[in-house]
């Protein structure tokens with residue numbers, strides 16, 4: 001089983017030194033969230049992740065949930081761990097105190113999301129979708145529905161799901177067939193089938209609150225006829241307690257390559273009672289509240305799995321002896337593989353991407369909080385535009401990099417990485433879903449180039465590029481060589497953006513074929529921006545913690561020399577267009 005120690009020092013470094021978004025610091029309700037409090041929370045979070053959750057990764061992989069007499073039984077140990085997890089209040093970390101939550105900002109809960117993803121993504125998913133559903137209900141449901149459902153969800157006694165996918169539609173939800181028929185009492189009868197539903201059924205909670213997309217019988221075809229419904233597994237009685245069983249049943253559990261401990265279910269809705277959330281025919285908009293926040297969390301899943309893959313690769317490279325390294329000092333026998341330049345390169349590749357991503361994610365957490373909580377509507381809107389620009393980038397880049405990093409981890413472990421002995425191949429398998437669910441990475445890239453660069457609020461990408469220039473206009477002499485490199489790649493990103501804006505007018509296939517590359521270039525530059533902010537502190541405070549900051553500077557050197565330059569080749573190949581792709585005749 002892989003080992004895991006939460007990277008608390010790095011997390012506290014970000015919280016203490018990079019919490020410098022002026023607008024974030026103006027948010028009144030987070031003024032009390034200080035360094036000591038966060039350190040206490042993260043230390044406890046680390047303990048629970050390392051001791052309680054980590055062992056569940058193997059247990060879930062070897063003994064996936066089973067469907068028995070219509071009831072899903074979770075993997076051994078899950079029930080006990082979940083009970084402790086909710087008793088200690090971990091689900092409620094970022095929820096509103098009005099409903100029993102602890103009201104922690106994303107600058108804190110994001111770190112916990114990362115730890116849980118490292119420890120066991122399959123276990124994490126049981127609570128993750130509850131928070132997603134909580135966010136959606138909080139923003140779109142009536143006060144009555146909020147009061148009925150949110151306290152139990154925040155307590156973890158009831159869990160949540162998000163039911164979009166059907167056999168005929170995953171990406172293209174306009175095709176969905178699930179029907180909702182209005183009843184005389186204002187409720188709806190839901191009929192249809194949903195597939196691939198994460199935590200669709202399980203034995204961890206006393207009720208499951210499904211958020212279901214369905215088409216009202218009098219609504220038009222396509223995405224404009226979709227509404228959102230809350231469909232509980234058990235009807236909730238007037239007194240707030242769980243009553244009779246609703247018409248939702250589990251058809252089967254999907255047999256998957258990874259996250260096997262997570263019950264991914266086929267759900268049948270047969271005249272199930274549902275309550276409409278938000279406006280009729282605007283269901284997709286409401287669901288997007290859940291999906292957008294969830295997409296960032298999926299990016300963090302990729303980051304968390306990358307971290308545990310890196311930690312185990314580093315330990316293994318320090319223990320495994322094979323071959324003679326160049327300039328070796330040892331006279332006899334073999335050297336540790338960490339002495340080989342190629343292995344060192346792999347380790348630094350992982351580390352520089354992970355730490356850069358974590359810093360970028362911390363920047364994004366501050367922007368997200370500003371977009372949700374700042375008192376000035378204009379400030380809120382600007383932050384919201386940046387979050388919306390960066391959401392597909394974080395979702396896709398972090399999860400794609402997760403594939404690269406878990407693959408490298410297997411490579412460093414050699415044959416033992418491929419066999420099940422050390423649990424490294426499981427990290428690769430578990431991460432493989434992250435570029436697929438919550439909108440595939442190609443769909444994220446299309447969303448970025450076609451909808452996020454320029455919106456009704458203006459030229460968002462242009463504003464973002466200016467923000468990066470402003471935030472990296474740092475006087476320190478030691479930063480200048482990094483800054484020069486960043487400027488070079490910012491110019492490439494600028495040229496690439498102009499190319500996209502031009503092609504979008506009359507050559508959409510060129511844009512589609514370039515979209516994944518464009519997303520990668522933006523992601524690499526955004527990560528370089530985050531690294532420059534880390535370097536600024538590292539040079540300024542160098543004498544206060546030499547070892548830590550020297551490590552940061554050397555890791556950044558690798559990023560700027562070996563990772564960031566990938567942007568140039570993505571740009572060059574993408575801008576060759578798509579004619580030769582579209583005209584190719586596949587036989």
Ligand SMILES: Cc1cc2nc3c(=O)[nH]c(=O)nc-3n(C[C@H](O)[C@H](O)[C@H](O)COP(=O)(O)OP(=O)(O)OC[C@H]3O[C@@H](n4cnc5c(N)ncnc54)[C@H](O)[C@@H]3O)c2cc1C
Nearest residue numbers: 162163164165169170171196197198264437438439440442
């Ligand atoms: C383990 C697991 C858990 C899941 N959990 C949930 C859940 O909780 N709730 C839920 O509702 N769903 C869930 N899903 C479903 C998941 O979100 C979908 O599988 C995903 O959105 C892709 O849809 P699809 O499988 O139908 O693929 P398709 O939409 O058929 O896509 C197939 C391929 O075509 C590409 N493609 C599609 N449209 C376009 C386009 N316009 N342009 C370019 N390329 C395109 C896609 O990128 C993909 O590569 C889960 C799936 C899995 C496997």
